[in-house]
Amino acid sequence: MEQQKRYGHFDDQHREYVITDPQTPWPWINYLGNEDFFSLISNTAGGYSFYKDAKFRRITRYRYNNVPMDNGGRYFYVKDGDTVWNPGWKPCKTPLDFYECRHGMSYTRITGRKNGVEASVLFFVPLKKWCEVQKLTLTNNSSETKQLKLFSFEEWCLWNAATDMENFQRNFSTGEVEIEGSTIYHKTEYRERRNHYAFYHVNAEIQGFDTDRETFVGLYNEFADPQVVMEGKPRNSHAHGWSPIASHYIEVTLQPGEQKDFVFLLGYIENEQDEKFEAPQVINKKKAHALIAELDTTAKVDKAFAELCEYWDALLNIYKVRTGNDKLDRMVNIWNQYQCMVTFNFSRSASFFESGVGRGMGFRDSNQDLVGFVHQIPPRARQRIIDIASTQFPDGGCYHQYQPLTKRGNNDIGGGFNDDPCWLIFGTVAYIKETGDFSILDEMVPFDNQPGSEVTLFEHLKVSMDHVIKNLGPHMLPLIGRADWNDCLNLNCFSWDPNESFQTTENVSEGTKAESLMIAGLFVVTGKDYVALCKKIGNDAEAARMQQAVDAMTDAVKKHGWDGEWYLRAYDFYGNKIGSNECDEAKIFIESQGWCTMAEIGAEDGMVAKSLDSCKKYLECEHGMVLNNPAFTKYIYEYGEISSYPEGYKENAGIFCHNNPWVIIGECLAGRGNDAWSHYAKILPSYVEEKYQTLHKVEPYVNCQMVAGKDAFKPGEGKNSWLTGTAAWMWYTVSEFILGIKPDYDGIRIDPCLPETATDYTVQRRFRDADYEITIHPNGQQKGVKQIVLDGSPIEGNVIPYSAGKHMVEVTM
Numbered sequence: 085m086e087q088q089k090r091y092g093h094f095d096d097q098h099r100e101y102v103i104t105d106p107q108t109p110w111p112w113i114n115y116l117g118n119e120d121f122f123s124l125i126s127n128t129a130g131g132y133s134f135y136k137d138a139k140f141r142r143i144t145r146y147r148y149n150n151v152p153m154d155n156g157g158r159y160f161y162v163k164d165g166d167t168v169w170n171p172g173w174k175p176c177k178t179p180l181d182f183y184e185c186r187h188g189m190s191y192t193r194i195t196g197r198k199n200g201v202e203a204s205v206l207f208f209v210p211l212k213k214w215c216e217v218q219k220l221t222l223t224n225n226s227s228e229t230k231q232l233k234l235f236s237f238e239e240w241c242l243w244n245a246a247t248d249m250e251n252f253q254r255n256f257s258t259g260e261v262e263i264e265g266s267t268i269y270h271k272t273e274y275r276e277r278r279n280h281y282a283f284y285h286v287n288a289e290i291q292g293f294d295t296d297r298e299t300f301v302g303l304y305n306e307f308a309d310p311q312v313v314m315e316g317k318p319r320n321s322h323a324h325g326w327s328p329i330a331s332h333y334i335e336v337t338l339q340p341g342e343q344k345d346f347v348f349l350l351g352y353i354e355n356e357q358d359e360k361f362e363a364p365q366v367i368n369k370k371k372a373h374a375l376i377a378e379l380d381t382t383a384k385v386d387k388a389f390a391e392l393c394e395y396w397d398a399l400l401n402i403y404k405v406r407t408g409n410d411k412l413d414r415m416v417n418i419w420n421q422y423q424c425m426v427t428f429n430f431s432r433s434a435s436f437f438e439s440g441v442g443r444g445m446g447f448r449d450s451n452q453d454l455v456g457f458v459h460q461i462p463p464r465a466r467q468r469i470i471d472i473a474s475t476q477f478p479d480g481g482c483y484h485q486y487q488p489l490t491k492r493g494n495n496d497i498g499g500g501f502n503d504d505p506c507w508l509i510f511g512t513v514a515y516i517k518e519t520g521d522f523s524i525l526d527e528m529v530p531f532d533n534q535p536g537s538e539v540t541l542f543e544h545l546k547v548s549m550d551h552v553i554k555n556l557g558p559h560m561l562p563l564i565g566r567a568d569w570n571d572c573l574n575l576n577c578f579s580w581d582p583n584e585s586f587q588t589t590e591n592v593s594e595g596t597k598a599e600s601l602m603i604a605g606l607f608v609v610t611g612k613d614y615v616a617l618c619k620k621i622g623n624d625a626e627a628a629r630m631q632q633a634v635d636a637m638t639d640a641v642k643k644h645g646w647d648g649e650w651y652l653r654a655y656d657f658y659g660n661k662i663g664s665n666e667c668d669e670a671k672i673f674i675e676s677q678g679w680c681t682m683a684e685i686g687a688e689d690g691m692v693a694k695s696l697d698s699c700k701k702y703l704e705c706e707h708g709m710v711l712n713n714p715a716f717t718k719y720i721y722e723y724g725e726i727s728s729y730p731e732g733y734k735e736n737a738g739i740f741c742h743n744n745p746w747v748i749i750g751e752c753l754a755g756r757g758n759d760a761w762s763h764y765a766k767i768l769p770s771y772v773e774e775k776y777q778t779l780h781k782v783e784p785y786v787n788c789q790m791v792a793g794k795d796a797f798k799p800g801e802g803k804n805s806w807l808t809g810t811a812a813w814m815w816y817t818v819s820e821f822i823l824g825i826k827p828d829y830d831g832i833r834i835d836p837c838l839p840e841t842a843t844d845y846t847v848q849r850r851f852r853d854a855d856y857e858i859t860i861h862p863n864g865q866q867k868g869v870k871q872i873v874l875d876g877s878p879i880e881g882n883v884i885p886y887s888a889g890k891h892m893v894e895v896t897m
């Protein structure tokens with residue numbers, strides 16, 4: 085392998101990833117914002133902001149798949165004599181004397197130095213506020229007085245990110261701004277139906293501004309050499325139509341050693357319908373003034389930043405491990421939990437691979453994401469469960485997606501993904517185990533958001549289970565519907581029309597025999613959870629009813645779902661096997677191995693062990709386990725999108741990291757700690773970062789959805805970073821199954837599964853109103869708790885009974 089160059093490193097003490105070369109192999113981004121106002125920011129300050137919904141309320145403009153890549157963002161131009169530079173290197177790309185980008189927990193700090201001047205910008209979204217703060221600190225480290233010209237830059241998006249990039253016959257005539265002192269207001273469409281506007285402010289007197297893009301950049305110039313900046317003179321342009329922007333111009337004199345702060349604020353405001361205007365055509369700026377006043381000094385900004393850091397301290401103090409292995413500790417304690425929170429906030433909507441216009445929140449995605457953050461913010465997990473369940477249909481089926489702004493099911497994508505209902509059980513059980521809050525089951529929740537249709541959440545869980553039972557195929561296995569977890573295994577959608585989306589083409593389920601072993605396993609896993617829950621709430625009749633269904637499903641899998649060395653993947657429309665040794669290609673798939681081993685189906689007959697061995701033999705490679713093997717080499721009309729991808733990518737034999745943890749959990753349940761760990765470490769970002777930054781390309785501090793598999797042109801290359809179910813699954817796997825700290829109804833179940841090389845480790849776990857300090861002594865064992873001592877006294881079994889207060893736990897394996 086070629087010698088790998090490094091672009092950065094971890095700084096665990098500050099919980100940061102430090103990028104030291106701006107020319108990363110792909111933009112390495114971070115996320116700002118925790119509740120309503122969000123931003124994406126790359127290591128060169130590219131990216132954009134939005135309020136709640138990346139499609140409908142886009143605040144600043146961004147051009148995806150641009151040339152050069154990642155052009156457009158919040159840019160500061162420093163003009164020092166004839167030299168113009170940016171602290172983040174881009175867009176001018178003037179060589180810097182020093183560059184550093186520190187991505188931290190919901191903040192990013194970018195620092196550049198040139199000719200004795202340092203410009204350092206701290207970007208963050210303060211808690212509970214609808215704005216992005218950009219605190220720019222300029223320092224003169226030279227021995228001469230510096231006369232600097234500073235230009236800021238933001239480009240407004242005309243709110244709807246989709247029409248913003250296509251409806252030019254209208255857009256070029258609608259743009260409107262207002263300028264007041266040091267604040268530039270963006271008010272396109274405010275005159276009619278919008279009751280929101282944005283602003284860009286700086287807490288200093290300005291010596292000029294520009295709000296019209298063409299004037300500022302010049303029609304034949306670029307962000308790298310905007311005309312106004314190059315000339316060193318603002319034009320005070322006022323945008324009418326075309327493309328409104330916001331740029332402040334400030335003249336800064338710095339004595340040797342002098343330092344000055346400027347607080348730039350990108351804000352978003354909503355007004356009441358009858359308070360929109362303060363005079364005809366003039367927006368009511370009262371709320372903007374108030375927001376600005378809250379953040380108009382360095383002291384106020386520093387305080388808001390300290391609050392944000394405390395917020396993250398609190399979140400990350402709930403589960404902390406000390407193993408002595410830095411690479412593991414930093415992922416568990418910092419980055420994996422951080423990624424889970426980002427995934428919760430953004431679902432699959434906005435990353436540098438997700439354009440923010442395509443997808444709402446996924447039913448299955450959101451339920452899975454929940455296990456990644458439920459320990460940190462249970463009230464929001466609770467709300468999320470109710471929101472999701474409210475989009476369900478009375479028969480248990482689900483809208484596949486919903487829009488966060490309206491919380492309504494998304495008609496464009498529709499439903500019929502037959503795995504969806506099961507995930508509601510998965511999410512709800514995780515919530516109750518974490519919190520002990522059974523009252524959620526009594527919440528009245530509508531179907532499809534229809535007032536009057538409310539039933540209890542428990543009833544939703546019941547219809548979810550029933551949806552599977554009522555949709556069984558010829559082998560008494562679950563009918564797959566439009567697709568199961570694998571969106572691309574489209575067994576009932578036959579398409580020869582390249583203009584059709586596989587996700588929405590007609591679902592011909594009439595007469596289908598297409599059954600899914602993935603749903604079968606998922607049903608058994610969530611069915612067991614459901615049975616336990618029913619018993620817990622004293623509904624024994626329902627528990628017995630569902631136990632029967634679970635047993636029947638288990639039998640059906642053993643009888644019709646076993647191929648000899650592994651579990652089949654599915655039966656197609658005609659009833660032919662998929663994922664069988666009899667097939668020419670794609671003889672084995674990962675999803676059914678994962679779910680059926682998690683369900684421990686046929687463990688007593690050796691099926692689990694054989695299946696796990698087959699994963700090692702056929703799916704595993706240097707970079708993880710591929711989804712199927714061998715890859716499809718041609719398009720198969722009966723299978724759909726899965727065979728549309730070139731070999732080794734995405735669902736066609738890519739390493740779809742999301743499903744690797746399923747097999748890892750299967751390994752853990754089987755007690756095979758060495759194998760579990762070796763699979764886990766292969767896709768653990770901190771291990772990958774050490775080995776190959778250039779090959780992997782995408783951010784080395786988070787998981788990506790997909791790494792090119794062994795059949796690909798370039799195995800090991802990562803794509804679709806950040807927003808992926810992988811985050812929650814990696815967390816669930818390591819926290820509960822490898823390190824073995826498992827929330828349960830009555831306490832914490834301790835059941836680690838470790839490599840035999842593991843040494844003693846300690847987990848600090850805040851659980852409801854208790855704090856546990858749990859030290860595990862593995863003694864070279866991969867599995868099996870021999871004894872637990874709680875506050876000095878040995879206990880029976882491996883569940884630490886919950887009681888409030890501080891507790892010390894010693895576990896011997």
Ligand code: GLC
Pocket residue numbers: 432446448449568569570571572735742789808809
């Ligand atoms: C994407 C989707 C997820 C799906 C997976 C496999 O990650 O967000 O819902 O399960 O692809 O197709």
Ligand code: GLC
Pocket residue numbers: 443571572587725734735
């Ligand atoms: C494509 C992708 C898949 C994703 C789906 C839904 O099929 O391959 O990963 O889940 O689109 O957007």
